[in-house]
Amino acid sequence: MRVGxxxxxxxxxxxxxxxxxxxxxxxKRNDVKLVTYVPDKVFTPLIKNxxxxxxxxxxxxxxxxxxxxxxxxxxxxxxxxAVLMQxxxxxxxxNVLASLVVPYQVPAIMFVSERGTLGEFNLGQALVxxxxxxxxxxxxxxxxxxxxxxxxxxIVDRSIKQAVATQAAVAFILSPLLTGGKVFEA
Amino acid sequence: xxxxxxxxxxxxxxxxxxxxxTKQPVARLRNDEAVIGGIGNTNFDLWSAGHRPQNFYMxxxxxxxxxxxxxxxxxxxxxxxxxxxxxxSLLMELxxxxxxxxxxxxxxxxxxxxxxxxxxxxxxxxxxxGTADYVALARAAGLSKCAWAGDEEDFxxxxxxxxxxxxxxxxxxxxxxxxxxxxxxxxPVQIRQRFMMxxxxxxxx
Numbered sequence: 001m002r003v004g005x006x007x008x009x010x011x012x013x014x015x016x017x018x019x020x021x022x023x024x025x026x027x028k029r030n031d032v033k034l035v036t037y038v039p040d041k042v043f044t045p046l047i048k049n050x051x052x053x054x055x056x057x058x059x060x061x062x063x064x065x066x067x068x069x070x071x072x073x074x075x076x077x078x079x080x081x082a083v084l085m086q087x088x089x090x091x092x093x094x095n096v097l098a099s100l101v102v103p104y105q106v107p108a109i110m111f112v113s114e115r116g117t118l119g120e121f122n123l124g125q126a127l128v129x130x131x132x133x134x135x136x137x138x139x140x141x142x143x144x145x146x147x148x149x150x151x152x153x154x155i156v157d158r159s160i161k162q163a164v165a166t167q168a169a170v171a172f173i174l175s176p177l178l179t180g181g182k183v184f185e186a
Numbered sequence: 187x188x189x190x191x192x193x194x195x196x197x198x199x200x201x202x203x204x205x206x207x208t209k210q211p212v213a214r215l216r217n218d219e220a221v222i223g224g225i226g227n228t229n230f231d232l233w234s235a236g237h238r239p240q241n242f243y244m245x246x247x248x249x250x251x252x253x254x255x256x257x258x259x260x261x262x263x264x265x266x267x268x269x270x271x272x273x274x275s276l277l278m279e280l281x282x283x284x285x286x287x288x289x290x291x292x293x294x295x296x297x298x299x300x301x302x303x304x305x306x307x308x309x310x311x312x313x314x315x316g317t318a319d320y321v322a323l324a325r326a327a328g329l330s331k332c333a334w335a336g337d338e339e340d341f342x343x344x345x346x347x348x349x350x351x352x353x354x355x356x357x358x359x360x361x362x363x364x365x366x367x368x369x370x371x372x373x374p375v376q377i378r379q380r381f382m383m384x385x386x387x388x389x390x391x
Contacts, residue, residue, distance in 0.1 A: 034260060034261075057260065059285070059288065059289055060285070061253075061281070061282070061285045062279075062280075062281025062282065062284055062285055063279065063281055063282075065247070065249070065250065065253075065279070066250070066253045066279055066281060066282045066285060067253075068250075068253075069247065069250035069252075069253030069254045069256075069257065069279075069282075070253045070254070070256050070257040070260070070285075071257060072250075072254055072257060073222070073253065073254035073255060073256060073257025073258040073259075073260075073261070074257035074258065074260050074261040075257070075261075076242070076254075076257075076258060076261075076378060076381055076382050076385065076387065077220075077257065077258040077259075077260070077261025077262045077265075077385055077387065078261050078262065078382075078385065078386075078387040079257075079260060079261035081257070095246065095247065095248075096246075096247045096250065098246070099245060099246020099247045100244070100246060100247035100250065100254075103245070103246075103374040103375070104374040104375065104377070104378040105374075105375055105378065106378070
């Protein structure tokens with residue numbers, strides 16, 4: 001079946017189900033089956049499902065820069081990988097982006113759970129969030145903030161393909177509008 | 187069966203030279219093993235030992251030689267991968283030892299060159315100098331195959347055992363304060379592309 005220009009595989013429908021299932025299926029369809037992460041509350045169901053899926057090798061690292069180093073090495077060895085992190089974790093990686101990922105043209109695929117906005121309760125998260133997009137912009141890293149479920153599969157699928165084809169990293173910032181975020185009682 | 191068990195300790199390990207230690211095992215590699223040189227002198231000496239297409243030279247990202255090597259090892263489980271890292275660099279990313287101990291990549295060897303100094307920035311002592319024992323740290327992280335190299339012969343023996351047996355293996359050597367003997371050509375795209383060709387990921391066109 002064809003919807004617009006997107007070929008739909010009816011046996012394995014994409015774009016349906018909760019956001020974390022769409023991400024998992026889109027990664028799999030693009031042969032991105034190595035996932036390293038420093039966890040985030042919002043990513044809990046995605047991390048749990050990736051661990052349960054034998055098609056994926058997924059494991060935690062001690063730091064986000066380590067997670068990026070591993071997927072960079074894996075890509076040079078012929079295996080695609082993605083990194084999951086939260087907003088404060090992004091704050092630890094500008095040096096690795098500027099000295100490894102960008103100059104060596106590594107198509108690192110990064111998912112950042114967006115904290116610090118739309119109901120944040122931690123001032124530290126709110127401030128580090130302000131630094132994220134300027135860093136990505138200054139390094140000319142392709143960045144998409146995803147707020148809508150109906151755009152999720154298209155953005156992730158096309159951007160992974162673009163990252164690989166152009167040998168350039170991509171950052172997906174998953175907004176609380178998409179994931180529900182981390183909630184608290186004021 | 188040979189073992190990585192060594193009688194050497196930090197206290198009785200002979201102080202060796204990084205370039206000597208780098209060129210000897212590199213010359214003994216027979217199976218297109220991948221070698222990742224960390225920031226600064228470890229990759230300068232790797233470059234000076236004679237370029238191989240399976241060498242990767244890191245130009246920044248201090249501390250990531252071992253994670254990068256681990257990633258290569260995951261992508262190519264049939265190829266042995268060696269990371270050459272300095273003591274100061276390892277301090278930047280000590281946590282990676284825990285990750286590797288948990289994942290147990292069989293084809294990864296980590297070599298730490300310990301002079302207790304940030305040699306390239308003027309020879310200032312690291313915060314660990316004279317206090318921390320990197321082999322003990324590695325063992326505590328969960329890496330059971332780890333050893334100090336007692337002398338040059340012991341170092342070469344440890345490398346041979348690491349290449350022959352299942353890893354991960356962690357080898358530390360005490361080295362002097364001599365700078366690297368050359369300078370790597372700093373062209374990251376060329377380094378990455380040649381490395382991918384050397385690993386058979388990109389065809390030689």
